[in-house]
Amino acid sequence: MSDNAALVALLTALADDELILGHRHSEWTGHAPHIEEDVAFSSIAQDEIGHAGAYYSLIAKLTDQATDQIALGREPSDYRNAVLCEQPNGNWAFTLARHWLYDHADDIRLAALESSSHEELSAIATKLRREERYHLLHADSWVQRISSGPVEGRARLIDAMTEAFTDAMGLFEPIELEEAAVKEGWLPVPSAEMKARFVERTTTALDDLGLPTEVRAIDDRAAEFVASSSGDLIENAAAGEGPSPLPIAHGLGGRKGRHSPDFEILWTEMTSTYQENPGATW
Amino acid sequence: MVAPTRSLEDALWTALTGVPDPEIPAVSVVDMGMIEAISTDGTHAHVTVLPTFSGCPAIDVIVADVKAALLKVKGIDEATVETTFSPPWTTARITAEGRRKLADFGLAPPANGDQVLITEIGLPKMSRCPFCGSTNTRNENPFGPTPCRALYYCDDCRNPFEQFKPV
Numbered sequence: 001m002s003d004n005a006a007l008v009a010l011l012t013a014l015a016d017d018e019l020i021l022g023h024r025h026s027e028w029t030g031h032a033p034h035i036e037e038d039v040a041f042s043s044i045a046q047d048e049i050g051h052a053g054a055y056y057s058l059i060a061k062l063t064d065q066a067t068d069q070i071a072l073g074r075e076p077s078d079y080r081n082a083v084l085c086e087q088p089n090g091n092w093a094f095t096l097a098r099h100w101l102y103d104h105a106d107d108i109r110l111a112a113l114e115s116s117s118h119e120e121l122s123a124i125a126t127k128l129r130r131e132e133r134y135h136l137l138h139a140d141s142w143v144q145r146i147s148s149g150p151v152e153g154r155a156r157l158i159d160a161m162t163e164a165f166t167d168a169m170g171l172f173e174p175i176e177l178e179e180a181a182v183k184e185g186w187l188p189v190p191s192a193e194m195k196a197r198f199v200e201r202t203t204t205a206l207d208d209l210g211l212p213t214e215v216r217a218i219d220d221r222a223a224e225f226v227a228s229s230s231g232d233l234i235e236n237a238a239a240g241e242g243p244s245p246l247p248i249a250h251g252l253g254g255r256k257g258r259h260s261p262d263f264e265i266l267w268t269e270m271t272s273t274y275q276e277n278p279g280a281t282w
Numbered sequence: 283m284v285a286p287t288r289s290l291e292d293a294l295w296t297a298l299t300g301v302p303d304p305e306i307p308a309v310s311v312v313d314m315g316m317i318e319a320i321s322t323d324g325t326h327a328h329v330t331v332l333p334t335f336s337g338c339p340a341i342d343v344i345v346a347d348v349k350a351a352l353l354k355v356k357g358i359d360e361a362t363v364e365t366t367f368s369p370p371w372t373t374a375r376i377t378a379e380g381r382r383k384l385a386d387f388g389l390a391p392p393a394n395g396d397q398v399l400i401t402e403i404g405l406p407k408m409s410r411c412p413f414c415g416s417t418n419t420r421n422e423n424p425f426g427p428t429p430c431r432a433l434y435y436c437d438d439c440r441n442p443f444e445q446f447k448p449v
Contacts, residue, residue, distance in 0.1 A: 036423040039433070043425035050337020050429070054367070126334055130370060130449045135422050174417035 002013050004062055006177035007118060007186050009080070011062075013175045013255055014109070015055035016081035020263075021102055022228040024089055024268050033092055042075030044099075044135055050252040051131075053123050076267045082170040082254040086263040093156035094164065096146065100139040101161075101168040101202065109171075114213060117185030134173060158215055166219040172198065174254050219251075228252035239247070290357050294320050294327055297351045305428055308387035315375025318366070324441060326360040327352045332371035335429035335449070341445045343366065361445040373448045385412045390416065390445040402408070411436035419443075 022241050025045035032038035053067065060067045084102065110132060113125035146157045172195035181187040187195075199218075206216050253259070295299035298320075299312045311317055311331070318330040329348060333341045345363050352361035373392035376384070381391035390409045409432075411419050423433040424447070431444040 035434075038425070039423055040425040043429060046429055047335070047337040050335070050339075050444040053334050109446075119368065123366070123370070124336075127367040130372070131335060131337075133430070134447070138424055 003149055004182065006060055007121075008059055009176040010181045010187055011055045011059045012177075013080040014113075014147050014194045015059065015071075015087050016079045017102075017106075017171070018048045018055070020079070020081040020266065021085040022046075022052060022084065023266060023267060024087075025099075026228040035250065040138060041095075044138070047131055049136070050114055054128065058120055060125065066273060066279070067265075071280070072271045073278055076259060076264055079259065079263070079267070080139070080175070080255055080257060081259075082167075083251055083260055083263075084164065084167040084170050084254075086254075086266055087167070088262055092151070093146070093160035096139065096142045097157060097160040097164045098142045098168075099135070101164055101169070103132065103135045103139045104205075105168060105171045105194075106132060107200065108194050112194060113187070114187035115188045116225070117188070119227070121186065127156035134237065144209060147211055158211060159209065161215040162217070165202075165216050168198070168202075169195065169218060170251040173252050173255040189275050191265035245251050289432065290322050290355070291320050294322070294329070294352060294353050294358070297330075297355050298348060301344070301347045301351045304343045305338075306384065306387060306389065309380050309383045310375075311348060313377050313380030313383060314378060315380070316344070316371060317348075318369070322358070325327050326362070327355070329361070329363050331363060332356055332369070332375070333365055333367070334371050336367070337429045344358045352413050360385050370449075373446065376446075384429075384446055388412050389431070390443060392448040394445050409443075411439060411441065412443055413440035 022045045025041045025048060028041035029038060029045070032041055052071065056067045056070050059070055063070075084098060087094075107129070107224070110125045110129040114122055114129065118127065136230040143157070146153045148154075171192045173183065173185075174191045174277060178187065182190050199216075202262070203216050207213070295317075296314065296414075298317055299310045301311045303309050303311060303314055303316075303341060306352065314334065316332050316334065317329075320330075321328045327406050329352060331348060345365065345447065349361045349363045352358055352363070358419060376391065384391045390412045409419055409421070410417050411434075417435055418437045419434050420437065421432060422435050422442070426433045426444050426447075430447055432447045434445055436444050
């Protein structure tokens, strides 16, 4: 293992989150419920995939690989994105709830990384945060509009936020070799501390929006996906082995390369062109 | 009038004023403030380019175009072009000339040329219409056809227009 393995692990988690959520956002191109939102999600997707590219380029330099090979040439279990990012778009409410949670989490993460001891990572974080500000404005304005809107939209947002809030904790699941990354100052704030900041910020915001406190109840039964003896992915308790399988409780596992069945479908589509002719130049 | 003897580096700066932004051909990479540094080492030119929006796919084309322009300068037979996010490119780097060219192109320049701090970035509710000069305009979408553009509508001349987003 090279000296910068912990740095590569950190960058991989950051990049994979952006790439996979960017891919999901891009699925709204041509399908969003409103023409301006079709433009908005397409643009946000382009930003996120560009941001992933900035991290992948740094990994490429550190590991002497091609950027496309890292982004598209890995096996599904090599991806380290949080499970939240790979979940299907579902309805508009889930899309917005995830967008809002993710972009607030990303803001907290980028704010911390601006003071990374790794100069290039710090410069990337500073640059990306200026652009991400627009994503936050977009997410905030939609969540605000729907929270104070008519009954059905508000009810759907409440359901979506309740589902996504627990899963958002997966964004702060410790990364591999985190202890070393923190020790080197590459990751200046440990995941647990960023998670506390995230919960504090979102709790205040959701309460200010007048949403019921249930939306921010963290489901402690949050589980992760593990391979069963048959090789199929099953949901399994992360802590405290229960006697029976738990209900919907994904969220964790992504940072260890354990993904939901939806990831494989996304991965197959996302990498199909690359896999036809790996290493092709355009 | 006798032209003053220009250094090789001045000649390189001049050459780059002829390299357009591929997505906004009216402005050059120099107008956009994308050229952070130019230096020479004998016949070898070194240039540092700052990408504008990090998701902008034009950067690879820009790097290739900058390199080609450098190699056309007499006295240069090798060119190295690097990109960096440090310092970050911001819209405050667009020159006065660049802002004028953007407006002539029909793209409203960023709200102001001052240093925009992250906490102060907010999409202006209105922008000056590049067609009629009115400020009776409204933001229709903070996102547009490229990562750097937002969509506005002018309530006076009834034209939709785009603004270069401040970052």
